[in-house]
Amino acid sequence: MSSDEKVYELDYNKMNNQKSQTNNEKNERKSVHIDQKRIDRRILINQISGKVFFSSTLFALLVLSILLYRIFSQSIGWLDLHFLTSKLSIFPEKAGIYGVIIGSLGLMAVVIPVTLVLGVSTAIYLEEYAGKSRVQNLIKVNISNLASVPSVIFGLLGLALFGRFFKLGSSILAGGLTLSLLVLPIVVVSSQEALKAVPGFLREASYAMGASKWTTIRKVVLPVAIPGILTGAILSISRAIGETAPLVVLGIPALLLKVPTNLMDDFTALPIQIYYWTLDTVLTPEYANLAAATIVVLLITLFLMNSIAIIIRNKSQKGF
Amino acid sequence: MENKIDVRNQIRNNIGKRKNNVDKIMPRFFLIMASVSVITTIGIVVTLITDAYHFFKEVSIFDFFSTKLSPLSANPSFGILPLINGTILSSLIAMLVAIPIGLTSAMYLSEFSSKRTRNFIKPILEVLAGIPTIVYGFFAYSFVTPLLMKLIPSLEAKNVLSPGIVMGIMIIPMVASLSEDAMKSVPNALREGAYGLGSTKLEVTTKVVLPAAISGIMASFVLAISRAIGETMIVAIASGSSKNFTFDITHSMQTMTGYIVEFTSGDAGSGTTGYYSLYAVGLLLFIFTFIMNIIAQYISKKFREEY
Amino acid sequence: MTNYENKIVYDVKGLNLWYGNDQALKDINIKINKNEVTAIIGPSGCGKSTFIKTLNRMIENIPGVRTTGEIMYHGINIFDKTMRVEELRTRVGMVFQKPNPFPKSIYENVLYGPKIHGVKDKQMLQEILETSLKSAALWDEVKDRLHDNAYGLSGGQQQRLCIARALAVQPDVILMDEPTSALDPIATAKIEELIDSLKSDYSISIVTHSMQQAGRISDKTAFFLMGELVEFGNTEMIFSNPRDKRTEDYITGRFG
Numbered sequence: 001m002s003s004d005e006k007v008y009e010l011d012y013n014k015m016n017n018q019k020s021q022t023n024n025e026k027n028e029r030k031s032v033h034i035d036q037k038r039i040d041r042r043i044l045i046n047q048i049s050g051k052v053f054f055s056s057t058l059f060a061l062l063v064l065s066i067l068l069y070r071i072f073s074q075s076i077g078w079l080d081l082h083f084l085t086s087k088l089s090i091f092p093e094k095a096g097i098y099g100v101i102i103g104s105l106g107l108m109a110v111v112i113p114v115t116l117v118l119g120v121s122t123a124i125y126l127e128e129y130a131g132k133s134r135v136q137n138l139i140k141v142n143i144s145n146l147a148s149v150p151s152v153i154f155g156l157l158g159l160a161l162f163g164r165f166f167k168l169g170s171s172i173l174a175g176g177l178t179l180s181l182l183v184l185p186i187v188v189v190s191s192q193e194a195l196k197a198v199p200g201f202l203r204e205a206s207y208a209m210g211a212s213k214w215t216t217i218r219k220v221v222l223p224v225a226i227p228g229i230l231t232g233a234i235l236s237i238s239r240a241i242g243e244t245a246p247l248v249v250l251g252i253p254a255l256l257l258k259v260p261t262n263l264m265d266d267f268t269a270l271p272i273q274i275y276y277w278t279l280d281t282v283l284t285p286e287y288a289n290l291a292a293a294t295i296v297v298l299l300i301t302l303f304l305m306n307s308i309a310i311i312i313r314n315k316s317q318k319g320f
Numbered sequence: 321m322e323n324k325i326d327v328r329n330q331i332r333n334n335i336g337k338r339k340n341n342v343d344k345i346m347p348r349f350f351l352i353m354a355s356v357s358v359i360t361t362i363g364i365v366v367t368l369i370t371d372a373y374h375f376f377k378e379v380s381i382f383d384f385f386s387t388k389l390s391p392l393s394a395n396p397s398f399g400i401l402p403l404i405n406g407t408i409l410s411s412l413i414a415m416l417v418a419i420p421i422g423l424t425s426a427m428y429l430s431e432f433s434s435k436r437t438r439n440f441i442k443p444i445l446e447v448l449a450g451i452p453t454i455v456y457g458f459f460a461y462s463f464v465t466p467l468l469m470k471l472i473p474s475l476e477a478k479n480v481l482s483p484g485i486v487m488g489i490m491i492i493p494m495v496a497s498l499s500e501d502a503m504k505s506v507p508n509a510l511r512e513g514a515y516g517l518g519s520t521k522l523e524v525t526t527k528v529v530l531p532a533a534i535s536g537i538m539a540s541f542v543l544a545i546s547r548a549i550g551e552t553m554i555v556a557i558a559s560g561s562s563k564n565f566t567f568d569i570t571h572s573m574q575t576m577t578g579y580i581v582e583f584t585s586g587d588a589g590s591g592t593t594g595y596y597s598l599y600a601v602g603l604l605l606f607i608f609t610f611i612m613n614i615i616a617q618y619i620s621k622k623f624r625e626e627y
Numbered sequence: 628m629t630n631y632e633n634k635i636v637y638d639v640k641g642l643n644l645w646y647g648n649d650q651a652l653k654d655i656n657i658k659i660n661k662n663e664v665t666a667i668i669g670p671s672g673c674g675k676s677t678f679i680k681t682l683n684r685m686i687e688n689i690p691g692v693r694t695t696g697e698i699m700y701h702g703i704n705i706f707d708k709t710m711r712v713e714e715l716r717t718r719v720g721m722v723f724q725k726p727n728p729f730p731k732s733i734y735e736n737v738l739y740g741p742k743i744h745g746v747k748d749k750q751m752l753q754e755i756l757e758t759s760l761k762s763a764a765l766w767d768e769v770k771d772r773l774h775d776n777a778y779g780l781s782g783g784q785q786q787r788l789c790i791a792r793a794l795a796v797q798p799d800v801i802l803m804d805e806p807t808s809a810l811d812p813i814a815t816a817k818i819e820e821l822i823d824s825l826k827s828d829y830s831i832s833i834v835t836h837s838m839q840q841a842g843r844i845s846d847k848t849a850f851f852l853m854g855e856l857v858e859f860g861n862t863e864m865i866f867s868n869p870r871d872k873r874t875e876d877y878i879t880g881r882f883g
Contacts, residue, residue, distance in 0.1 A: 046520035053428035054437075056421050060496075061444050063489050067451075067459050074462075121353030129347045130354075131690065142358050148543070148613045149606065150550025152577045153364060156602045159584065160367040181360050188357065201727040205789070208685060208723075209740040209796065210335070210716035214346045219743060220729055242452025245552035245577070249584045271454040271553075278458050278557050282477075288462055295455050302450065327746065327755055328797040334745035335714045 071299075074292035083293055087259065088268075092286035097294055099259035103172065103267035104241060106260055110176020111183070111240045116233055118180070119187025123229075126188070127195040128217055147185035154182045155249025163250055170251045173263040178246050183236040190232020194225040227316030234309040238302045244271035270298045368606055371599030378593045384600065387565040391583065391594050398597050400604065402565040406573035410484045410555055411548035413569065417488025418544055422495025423537065429496065430503040431525045442497075449493035457557035460486035465558060478560025478572040487554050491544045498543065502536020503529050539620040546612035550605065552577035576605045636661050636800055636830045637682060642696035644677060646689065651677045653854045655696070659847075661799070664822060664831045666845035666862065668838060670877065673851040675834045679802050682832065683719040684712050717744060719800040720793030725809050726785035728777035728792070733769050736777050736788055740796035755795050762828075763791035764821050783814025787821065794825075801825065803833040807840065819844050838878055842866055850874045 086096025122139070130136035158178030168174035198221050206216040252272050260267040268276075277291040376384070379398050386399035425445075429438055465482040469475045475482075506529050514524045530537070560572030561582050574582070580598050637659035644652035651674050659665050667675045680686040682698065684705060698705045705715055717740065728736050737756050746752060756773070760766040765787045769780070777788055786806060793801055803822075807815040822831060822844050835841050841848055842862060849859040850871075858865060858874045869875045 042520050042523070046522040049522045050428075050432050053424045053432055056424040057428045057433075057441055057496075059421055060425065060448055060489075060492055061441070064444060064448055066463070067455070070459065070463050071455070118353050118356050121350045122357060125347070125350035125354040129350060135351075139354050139358060142361050145610070145613060146357060146361055148546060148609060149364065150552065150577065150609055152550065152552045152580050153368075153602055153606055155584070156580065156599060157360070157364050157367055160371065160599075161363055184357055184360070201723065201725060202729060204685065204688070204723065205727040205729065205792075206739070207688060208683065208716055208721040209743070209792070210713040211739075211743050212343045212713055214343045215743050217346075219739070224730060238450070242454065244452070244454040245556075245581060248556075248581050251584055271452055274454050274458060275553065275557065278461060281462070291458055292462075295458060298452065299455070302452075306450065327741065327751065330746055330751075331717055331741065331744040331796055332714070335711065335717065 068299075071292045071295050074289055075296045078289045079293040079296055083290075084297070088257070088273075092284060092290055095290055097270070097273060097297065099257060100268050100270055100273045100294070101297070102259050104269040106172040106263060106265075106267055107176045107179060107269055108237065108241065110173060110263065111180050111237060112233075114177065114180040115183055115187045115236065115240075119184055119233070119236075120191050120229060122184075122188045123191030123195055124217065127192055128213070128221070143185045143188050147189070150245075151182055151243055152245040152249060154178055155246035157181070158246055158250050168264070170253065170266055171264045172260055172267045175247050175250055175252070175267070175269070176263070178250060179240040179243055182243060182246060183240045186236035186239060187233055190235070191225075191229045194228025194232065195221065197228060198224045227312050231309045231313045234305050234312075238305040241269075241301060241305075242271055242298060244275055247272050248275060270294055270301075274298070364606070368599050368603040371596050372603040375593065375596035375600040378596070379600075389563040389565075391597060396593065398593070398600075400576075400601060402563050403574055403576045403579050403601065404604075405565060405567070406480060406555075406559065406578070407549055407575040409567070409569060409573065410480050410487060410559060410575055411545055413481060413484025414487035414491055414548040414551075415541070415545060417485050418491040418495050418548075419541060421488075422492045422540075422544070423499055425492065425496040426499035426503060426537075427525050427530075430500045431521060431529060445493040445496055448490075449497075451490075453490065453551060453553045454557075456486050456490050457483070457554040460554055460558035472570060475570045476560075476572055478558065478562070479570050480555075480559050480573040481569045483554045483558035484569070486558070487548055487551055490551070490554065491547055494547060495540050495544050498540030499533070499537045502533040502540065505536070506532040535620050535622070539616040542612050542616040542619065546609045546616070549612070550577065550609050552581055556581045576601050580605075634661055635659070636701065638697075638699040640697040640699065642678075642681065642698060643694065644674075644681060644686070645693045647691045651854050652681070652694075655856045657849060657856060657859055659800075659830060659832060661830045662826055662828075663846040664826055664833060664844050665847045665849060666841035667832060667834045667849045667851060668836075668841050668877075669851035669857075671836075672853075674854040675851045676804055678851065679804055679832055679834050682800070682802055683716050683721055685716075685721065687712070717796045718798050719802060720796065720798040722786070722789050722793055722801065722803045722806045724805045726782055726789055728780075728785050728788050730776065730778060732774045733777050733780070733788060734773040737791050737795050739792060744796065759791040759795040762794050762825065763787045764817065764824075765791055781814070783810050783817060786810060786814070786818060790818075790821065790825075798829070800830045800832070803831065805834050805836060808836060815840075838866075850877065852877070 083096045084101070085098050086094065087099050088097070089095040122143075126136055126139060130139070155178065158174060158181075162168045162174040162177050163170060166174075168177075202220050202224065203216055206220045211219070247269060252268055253266065257266055257268055274291045274294050277287040277294065281288045281291070375398075384398060384400055386397070387401045388397045388399040389402045390397050425441075429441060433441070460483045461478075464486055465475070465477065465479065468479075468482055468485075469477075472481075510528050510532060511524050514528045519527070555575045556578045559575065559578060561574050561578065562572035563574055564571070566573065579601055583594060583598055635658050637657070639655055639657045639659075642652055642655040643650065655678065667679060669675045677686060681694065682705075686692050686694075694706065700710075700715070700719070703710060729739060731739075734756060737759050738752055741752060741755050746755070757766065760769065765784060768784060769775075769788075772779075777785060780788060786809075790801070790806075807818050810818065819840065822833065825831060833841075833845065845862045847860065848862040848865040850857045850865065850869075850873075852873055858869060858871045860870075865874065866878060869878065
């Protein structure tokens with residue numbers, strides 16, 4: 001802030017000089033009269049608005065602190081080892097989210113390989129093979145539009161395509177595939193960025209050694225781009241972990257399910273369990289604490305994943 | 321030298337022998353993978369249109385755009401206007417929160433703040449943007465609504481005001497960062513010109529930077545609206561499922577997204593009119609957000625300033 | 628494939644090249660010999676880099692490039708359908724303006740070529756590594772840290788590593804595109820020394836901005852101007868007694 005004030009002073013002095021000059025020259029030609037009070041007022045308004053803008057920016061911080069404080073304090077006494085290792089129950093004291101965690105892990109087991117293969121392949125095609133063709137343009141426009149389709153619509157697609165057409169019902173596989181399509185655009189765009197960041201002179205060096213395109217991609221481009229690709233992939237997977245609407249649309253039942261044992265089993269996942277418990281607080285107020293405890297588990301998971309992404313990004317600063 | 325000839329020959333022989341199959345297969349493989357995203361879009365459009373078509377065989381357009389919505393009654397009616405109303409009102413409230421706070425934050429971050437405060441605030445906005453919407457929904461229902469009830473005693477436990485506000489908070493980071501990008505890309509020469517005439521920071525920001533960045537800022541607003549229209553979990557939790565047509569924001573209302581979530585998590589048997597109504601609502605929602613995105617792209621392209 | 632004993636390595640006949648609609652090379656005719664250093668000089672944008680990149684068809688990586696004419700390499704046209712660009716490039720090594728080692732170990736850098744072209748024998752790889760680094764006058768400096776990242780080397784060492792990498796596939800031509808422009812005078816002197824010692828085994832074509840460098844290291848000099856080959860001949864002749872007025876203007880520093 002102090003540097004800002006210096007600038008004001010500078011402006012202020014300039015104004016004074018200008019004013020004295022105009023006074024001297026008053027007799028010779030008519031010049032603009034600069035009102036000292038008006039300048040003072042302008043500077044005051046400027047300072048006030050600077051403070052207002054700052055506090056409006058702090059509003060975000062305030063909300064974040066309240067949100068975290070509320071949720072963490074509501075989870076105290078409920079989030080313990082028993083909660084993490086027990087099965088669901090209609091009795092709040094007995095309920096645990098072991099099966100829910102397994103459900104979320106199951107989703108990840110589908111989402112991670114599917115998005116990586118689809119997303120990275122698409123990015124490689126767009127960046128390395130497509131050139132500036134019409135196909136590339138079509139896919140690019142399509143991806144940017146797909147990224148802005150509401151997630152609940154992906155749920156409708158998943159319900160019609162995976163749920164009913166391929167008869168996967170509301171299994172982990174159906175949920176995982178739906179979420180994969182949802183986060184696909186994010187993985188594609190971040191992988192494209194990572195590939196773009198590989199300097200052209202490395203490709204050139206490889207081609208000059210008689211390497212083919214694929215050899216160059218495999219041996220030179222991908223090894224350099226992989227930290228960037230992983231960072232983007234982790235961020236998009238953490239988006240998938242927290243996503244609720246598409247899974248609800250798929251028809252995940254609000255029942256006390258068995259712990260899923262394979263990808264074709266019905267399941268519930270962290271965000272869905274939060275949703276159902278929140279809805280049911282009307283009946284059983286303690287469910288709010290269970291929901292809060294589950295949110296804490298979800299937020300810590302996301303926090304860890306983001307930290308890993310940042311560590312990977314920082315470790316891979318290359319020297320060229 | 322013997323070895324040299326040997327290496328040379330071995331390399332030449334290998335190249336001669338090696339078939340170029342992998343190099344021919346890989347681009348095709350990648351093209352097939354890349355087409356999945358296009359197929360997804362086609363899939364979305366086709367499912368929405370075909371199932372909405374089944375719906376409109378049963379329900380006339382005229383009945384669809386009416387205010388009477390009771391999908392589960394014995395004689396169901398599928399008027400969508402209450403849902404559109406709920407969607408617009410909740411999005412409007414969200415914009416009233418997100419636009420002033422988002423834009424002033426962007427102005428602060430781009431024009432007023434020191435580098436240090438910026439480096440402190442930006443990650444906080446990123447964290448806020450990364451919180452799953454279900455968490456915001458829980459926050460709206462269990463914290464913001466009770467808080468508002470103290471101010472407005474007539475507020476219902478499920479109402480459109482509280483999720484609207486929280487949705488606005490959720491969108492602040494988006495408006496702030498997109499608008500900031502637009503303002504940051506205004507060249508410094510323009511600012512220096514105004515500073516040189518003795519303008520204050522506020523004057524430079526509002527009279528020089530904002531007009532120059534207006535297309536990017538408007539585009540960020542439109543994208544924010546699109547985001548609010550498509551947002552699901554916050555309204556599904558905190559705004560309830562009342563299907564009345566009302567403008568009273570202290571009442572429960574259902575949005576289009578809320579309808580889809582409520583109806584599927586209930587028991588919409590495949591092939592019923594109720595099931596197909598999901599796709600009719602989904603199609604409308606898709607069209608709304610799609611138009612918004614086209615507008616945003618158009619604004620940022622059409623009014624891009626040539627500096 | 629052909630007779631390597633032939634004195635003429637490259638015989639360029641009527642080469643034209645366009646970037647889109649702009650013609651960058653106009654009817655180039657030149658013969659490049661074995662065991663000689665050919666310097667290619669000329670002002671910026673005269674087509675000298677384009678020309679050298681055409682010799683191993685690297686120029687084709689730029690979209691919209693079109694060529695006519697022939698480049699006979701040991702009697703075979705490199706634009707021929709039967710000529711595989713991968714094979715051509717193992718015979719014709721290239722060193723670039725800015726040192727461009729891979730972000731891998733020194734070891735991996737040198738053996739990149741042999742490995743991608745299927746040399747698997749450990750002992751053979753070790754021999755290639757040693758001879759290539761020795762020929763590039765780098766062995767003594769790096770023999771104790773072969774598995775360190777190449778980006779830990781100095782700029783001059785990186786450039787010699789790139790030369791070693793090119794030598795590892797045993798080419799018979801080395802193309803150099805202003806190899807010393809990013810280096811300090813001491814590193815430049817080392818590279819020039821190296822070029823002189825490599826001459827006995829290779830045909831070397833070097834693009835250079837510096838006429839002093841061309842004079843110091845080359846046997847033949849080609850002067851390019853606005854896409855045309857203005858003059859080509861023995862370096863001594865070109866520098867002491869140019870036939871063309873434009874060559875004389877350039878080497879006496881009247882333009883460029």
